[in-house]
Amino acid sequence: xxxxxxxxxxxxxxxxxxxxxxxxxxxxxxxxxxxxxxxxxxxxxxxxxxxxxxxxxxxxxxxxxxxxxxxxxxxxxxxxxxxxxxxxxxxxxxxxxxxxxxxxxxxxxxxxx
Amino acid sequence: xxxxxxxxxxxxxxxxxxxxxxxxxxxxxxxxxxxxxxxxxxxxxxxxxxxxxxxxxxxxxxxxxxxxxxxxxxxxxxxxxxxxxxxxxxxxxxxxxxxxxxxxxxxxxxxxxx
Numbered sequence: 001x002x003x004x005x006x007x008x009x010x011x012x013x014x015x016x017x018x019x020x021x022x023x024x025x026x027x028x029x030x031x032x033x034x035x036x037x038x039x040x041x042x043x044x045x046x047x048x049x050x051x052x053x054x055x056x057x058x059x060x061x062x063x064x065x066x067x068x069x070x071x072x073x074x075x076x077x078x079x080x081x082x083x084x085x086x087x088x089x090x091x092x093x094x095x096x097x098x099x100x101x102x103x104x105x106x107x108x109x110x111x112x113x
Numbered sequence: 114x115x116x117x118x119x120x121x122x123x124x125x126x127x128x129x130x131x132x133x134x135x136x137x138x139x140x141x142x143x144x145x146x147x148x149x150x151x152x153x154x155x156x157x158x159x160x161x162x163x164x165x166x167x168x169x170x171x172x173x174x175x176x177x178x179x180x181x182x183x184x185x186x187x188x189x190x191x192x193x194x195x196x197x198x199x200x201x202x203x204x205x206x207x208x209x210x211x212x213x214x215x216x217x218x219x220x221x222x223x224x225x226x227x
Binding site for chain 2: 034036042043044045046049087091105106
């Protein structure tokens with residue numbers, strides 16, 4: 001099964017950009033890269049996902065390496081509300097592992113005022 | 114409702130009792146996932162449904178755990194003869210298309226086994 005590796009924690013100051021890395025060196029060609037975040041006592045919340053090309057939405061940007069073995073979630077201007085655990089997840093869209101979720105350990109993001 | 118609904122939100126039970134946890138996905142979502150989160154831990158995959166079938170049950174921790182989904186909608190996770198190590202938040206998610214689409218999570222069912 002494809003697995004992901006993330007740093008345990010990162011810190012940022014408010015209004016500054018944050019780059020959250022994720023390594024997934026054993027990713028298969030049909031795996032989508034998803035990012036979710038989880039605030040305390042809440043279920044995870046979708047942030048962004050992609051397959052090969054970089055993606056942008058109102059919350060963040062996702063930069064995917066050309067070989068797809070790593071990706072970076074970019075928060076352009078961190079706010080205190082962005083403080084959460086960020087999970088990098090691979091979802092299999094084909095093959096024998098169809099639909100199975102593979103979780104990283106998650107990165108605890110602390111945002112300082 | 115508009116989102117994924119889980120019940121009960123909180124369940125306290127005695128060791129050895131059976132519990133049922135329910136997940137009502139977003140209408141029209143074909144894919145449904147169960148996973149759990151122990152205190153201070155990450156998310157642990159349990160089982161995935163595509164329609165009524167479960168192509169992957171490999172995450173179920175033991176044969177005391179079972180899940181079913183009927184009518185391509187509501188799913189029930191059953192834990193028989195609960196143990197203290199079963200205490201966790203059990204989270205359900207659904208997506209329009211399995212493997213690709215955005216996952217919508219419920220708020221979870223917190224299970225405490227005394």
